[in-house]
Amino acid sequence: MRTPIDRRPPYWTIALSVFVTLAALIFHATPARITGGPDLMPLLPLMSIFLWASLRPRFMPPIAIFAIGVAQDVLTGGPMGVWALAYLTAMAILRDRKEDSPVREVLPLWLRFSGVLAISVVVAWVVGSLAVGALAPVRSLLIEAVSTALMFPLVAMLVLRGRAPRTGIL
Amino acid sequence: MRFSRTLSALLFLASIGLIVFDRPDVRPQVFSVFRATVVDLASPMLALAGDPLRRIRNVGPYFRNQAALADENARLRQELNEARYWRDLAFRLRDQVEVYEEALNLDAPVARERVGAWVIADPQGPFVRSRLIGAGENRGVQAGHPVLNVYGLVGRVVETGRRSSRVLLLTDLNSRVPVMADRSNARAVLAGDNTPFPVMEYIGREADLIDGDRIVTSGDDGVLPRGLPVGQAIRDRHGRWRVQLFSDLAPVDFVWVFPYERVPPPEQDRDALTFEPLRLESPAPVVQAEPAPQPQSVVEEDEEES
Structure with a gap:
């Protein structure tokens, strides 16, 4: 049974979700290209934001999304506010759907994530191009988006598997 | 929720x-302070x-390149022999330059x-091509300093924190570096356009450039020193001159950050160029001109006569 203490604002869990997403951001910024590997790095911060917001919406408030977006802008060296605005827009559209219970299956999650990803990338490209004063290259953004969409089911499966209720005798 | x-x-x-x-x-x-703090x-x-x-960065190349090691070894030996010649030449030229500087009483930096x-x-963003390096103000790095890897110029420092700095790559859209051809001294401005091969602008119609020309910094803007290796001139399919960067030869x-003192433009030395009004210790004698005789009007003379 839910007790009043459960309804308190979960500050430490919000901090945990932000920390996990920032860790994803740090990993996103690691110098992967020094290994001579391909120039592919999925948008891990968006995956983390989406999964937290879909499965535990309380733990990913807009202020946290804003902070993560600004951190990404600063670490990538771009103008501050671009990714923050892109993430806020995409997640606002996602949350405006007024659904009763969060989706817990991979395929519907993947479809929704693809929509969120598309909105984020388009907003980031338009706003970023305006901020920089020139058209940003589409190719690298597309590669990033496709690699993110392809990698998402794997991450989603791992997360949903970790959250599945334990069944059976043991 | x-x-x-x-x-x-x-x-x-x-x-x-x-x-x-x-x-x-x-x-x-x-904002600059905030950005530097977050990066720090x-x-x-x-x-x-x-x-x-x-x-683990060498694991892949190690297995890939086993077969080519013998050839690479032979090539490196040959390059080493050539490098010895150039090293000796560099030492001799350095000695000559020192003698000339002393003779001319040059106050070289x-x-x-x-x-x-x-x-x-x-950080892989579509808007800015940059790298973060683990050296900042604590090691004397300042905005504007050139950054090189083993092969050539990578970019320049644009933001500095206490322990880290951001390097704007030559390929970035905002990068502009004055360069010249090593062979002919033909000048150009190397402009990044977010492609791996930055374009050479302002080179004129009859620029003395050929494919493969070695491109170095010209130092014309006073921001970067002259002679830093940049890359090789190549023509793209539209006929524009681009540069294949030396720094791309290796990850x-x-x-290395080269602390280079920027040459201040004349505007900054304006105070030093103000002149005191000239004062003579013994003022020259001033010749007092006698007042010119006032012409008397004819009317006055007529009145006196009458």
Whole structure:
């Protein structure tokens, strides 16, 4: 049974979700290209934001999304506010759907994530191009988006598997 | 779960405000400090996250290149022999230059120690091509300093924190570097366009350039020193001159920052150029001119006569 203490604002869990997403951001910024590997790095911060917001919406408030977006802008060296605005827009559209219970299956999650990803990338490209004063290259953004969409089911499966209720005798 | 719409609207407005005011040309000091602080805070974690990658970076090439090792060894020996000749030549020329400088009483700027640093982050954003390096103001790195890897110029420092700095790559859209051909001294401005091969602009119609010309910095703007290796001139399919960067010959993982004192433009020395009014110790005698005789009008003379 839910007790009043459960309804308190979960500050430490919000901090945990932000920390996990920032860790994803740090990993996103690691110098992967020094290994001579391909120039592919999925948008891990968006995956983390989406999964937290879909499965535990309380733990990913807009202020946290804003902070993560600004951190990404600063670490990538771009103008501050671009990714923050892109993430806020995409997640606002996602949350405006007024659904009763969060989706817990991979395929519907993947479809929704693809929509969120598309909105984020388009907003980031338009706003970023305006901020920089020139058209940003589409190719690298597309590669990033496709690699993110392809990698998402794997991450989603791992997360949903970790959250599945334990069944059976043991 | 619903969140406050007012807060969301405020955050949207804050994002738009940041985008408007956080442009490189009009960026307030407080934003620069904030950015440098965030990067400084993240730099230990970035270094930690990149360390395993750095350790395994040679695993792939090791297995790939086993067959080519003998050929590479022979080629490197040949290059070493050539390099010995060039080293001896460099030493001789350095001695000559020192003698000339002494003879001419030139006050050449003293070259300071270069600063070695690892690249701690390779943030892949579509808007800015930059790298974060693990050296900042604590090691004397300042904005504007050129950054090189083993083969050539990588870019220049644009932001410095206490322990980290951001390097704007030559390929970035905002990068402009005056360069010249080593062979003919034909001048150009190397402009990044977010492609791997930055374009050479302002080269004139009859520029003395040929494919393969070695391109170095010209030092014309006083921001970068003259003679830093940049790349090779190549023509693209549209006939434009581009540069294949030397720095792309190897992954940009370890770099050197060259502390170079920028040559101040004349406007900054304006105070030093103001002249005191000239004062003579013994003032020259001033010749007092006698007043010219006043012409008497004819009317006055007529009145006296009458």
